[in-house]
Amino acid sequence: MDDEYAGSERLVESLNDAAVREAYKTPLDGYRTGILPRFLGEILIWCGNTVYGRSPSYLKFRAVEVIARVPYHSWASAAFTLLTLFYTDEARALKLSTVSRFSRFASDNETMHVVVISALARKERPAGIVRYTLIPMFFAFFYFWVSYFLYLLNPRWSLETNYLFEQHAFDQYSLFLKENEEVLKTKVIVSDFLAWYGRHPRSQYEFFESVRNDELVHRNRSIREIETLQTP
Secondary structure, eight states, X not given: OHHHHHHHHHHHHHTTSHHHHHHHHGGGTTOOOOHHHHHHHHHHHHHHHHHHOSSOOHHHHHHHHHHHTXXXXXXXXXXXXXXXXXTTOHHHHHHHHHHHXXXXXXXXXXXHHHHHHHHHHHHHSOOOHIIIIIHHHHHHHHHHHHHHHHHHHOHHHHHHHHHXXXXXXXXXXXXXXXXHHHHHHHOOOOOHHHHHHTOOOSXXXXXXXXXXXXXXXXXXXXXXXXXXXXXX
C-alpha cells in the first residue's frame, strides 16, 4: 500500500503540469456512460447546484466532499458481500479485491479532502447546520445505498455514475483555481491532518491544485476499474 500511495502522489504532482494533465485527461473526456448512470449523475449534480449554487466555493466543496467519499465505501462493502458469495471463484475474488483496495485508498484520500476543506471553510464564513451538515449527510446516505445496490447489480453503472460526479468535481476545482489564483497563492495553509496524510502544500492554491488532480485520478480510475472487472 505504501508503494501505491507513493505512486499516486507522484501522479498527482505530475498533473500540475498542464501538458501532462491534458494528456492524462483527454483519452477519457469523451467516455459515454449508460443511460442510468447519466440520469443519476445529472440528478446529483443538479441537486448540488440547486442547494449550493453553480459557482464553486469553500462551503460548496465541504458539502460535495462529504458525498464524494461515499461510493468508495459502497464499493468496498459491495465487494465484501460478493466475495462472501463467490469466494471459491479465485479469478473473481482477485478482481473484487483489486477494486476493494482502490476503494479504501480513494476513501482515505477523499476523507483528507473533507477534513481539510471543512477547516478552511470554517475560517472563511459560518456554515448553517441544516444546509451544510444535515443535507450532505442525507445525500450521502442516499448515495451510499444507490452505489451499493448498483454495484451488486452491475458494477459498471456505479462506476460510471462516479465518473460523472468526479468529472463535475474536477471542473469545479479547475474553475475555483482559475477565478481565485492570485488570492489563493497568498493564503498559507496549516493542517495537522494534511501533514499526517503526507502532503505539504505551501499555499491554498497548491492544496486545491492537488485536490483537483485527485478528482481527475478518481475519474479515470473509475473507468479503469470497469476494464479490470471485464477482463476475462
